[in-house]
Amino acid sequence: MAEYKGFAFAIMFILFFSALVTMIPTGLYGSGEEPDLVTPVEPILLAGFSVSENWSAGDLVETNPQYEYSLGGWDWYFYHRATGSIELGSKIYWGGVLYLGQLDSQEFISPGGENKGYSITCDDLDEDADNGTVRYDLYSISSGNSYGGMVFYWNTTAYTYSQDAFDNDALYYLHGMGFNEQATNNIGFLLVSLLFFQVPDVPAEINVFLITPTWASIIYILWFIIKEMIPFV
């Protein structure tokens, strides 16, 4: 009888916990942080960003000019190669855990609404920039989903062209995302992340405490079902 009580408790705990977590509104992440920028930009360029990552040309790894970071629940690779191409892609994890080297490239949509493709150059930045700042909206090539925006900015008093700023490590990048574009807006992603101890912005130890009852319930349910299926136990 105690085992049946345990089984009923485990089932109900999983159902209630899943229902409560799915009802959490995504806006409860707060209003987001204000990014620190080296050169002031028009606030409208940062509109809608609740989280952001900013770096400079000097932060790019020299051997294969790239910058790796995590934002909005995804892992990103940013490239600004010596050949001049600028690309951004998020890591594709198979089953949510296995990374095999594939990236989901982003298309850059200019302020004028022109799709610049998945690779842009400094010439594109100079063409689209207004006083040394430009924001491109990002859309996934594979899914078409929005992944926020990327702002490029440099001090035009010192460098007229973005390529000159890049050569002198004075070209700055900012990738920002709004609430609805973050991975945790997807409740399924949040639950899977909880189960595999990978919730963004949550310490791993806290994640263990949060999800231990759920894993215990899952394991108890599996054990009970297997035990009931074996008549001689």
Next chain:
Amino acid sequence: MFQIHGDSMQITDIPSAFGDFVGMSEITAQIILSVVIILIFVLPTMYLAKSNTTLHIIMTFLAVTVCIGLGWAPFWLLIALASCMAMAWAFLGTKVVTGD
């Protein structure tokens, strides 16, 4: 480096400003201010509805939600609360189902 919004202060900056004013870390200031918000919600409820534990729990949950929405408390606190509530409801549900 400097902030974009100059001299204006956002509500999310209040713990930082409070911590600077009294000389404590921002995290400590966030905890203190969150406790103040929770007590503002819960103490009147406890006084006016003394024996209604359910109402106390609801008001505590709402107060913590407000603190998380303001950015003063971490988001995982809400998941922890959801876990505690799910356990409580699972206990009640088990009693109802098994009749004990």
